Amino acid sequence: MELSWHMEQALREAIKAYEKKEVPVGAVVFDAAGRIVGRGYNQVEALSDATAHAEMIALTAAMATLGSKYLDDCTLAVTLEPCPMCAGAIVNAKVGRLVFGAYDPKMGACGTVMNITGAKTLNHQPEVYGGILEHKALCLLQEFFRGLREK
DSSP: OOHHHHHHHHHHHHHHHHHTTSOOOEEEEEOTTSOEEEEEEOOHHHHTOTTOOHHHHHHHHHHHHHTOSOOTTOEEEEEEOOOHHHHHHHHHTTOSEEEEEEOOTTTOTBTTSOBSTTOTTSSOOOEEEOOTTHHHHHHHHHHHHHHHHHO
16 A cells, blocks of 8 residues: 555544644554554644644554554554654554654654654664655644634
């Protein structure tokens, strides 16, 4: 399955966040057969929970669906490069492959600011593919923050 298809599914989740006035980040977990086993979008504001990132919600849903704490045969697609918290969760869940859209120059922990997912000292390093449909993901984020500034 093509990486851009994975990202399109994550972008659908990001639009849900945007519509709820959350930072528009979406994430989807796919099993080895390409089936969606977990979805999530940012719910930090709605839940008043700094850990309610799209990745955390999608990973939790996938683990519940599969009945496993490890997602080594899965792909996580997320519209923004994961932060340190989410990158740590990706490593701990042993996600097999990470696909992300926009790079995050302030908090990106998959190669931009730091590289938690590539740290050889940790017990797992997922395959990482960044910049997939980057323009679409970035435009959605920029539109959201432009709207906040105009208020």
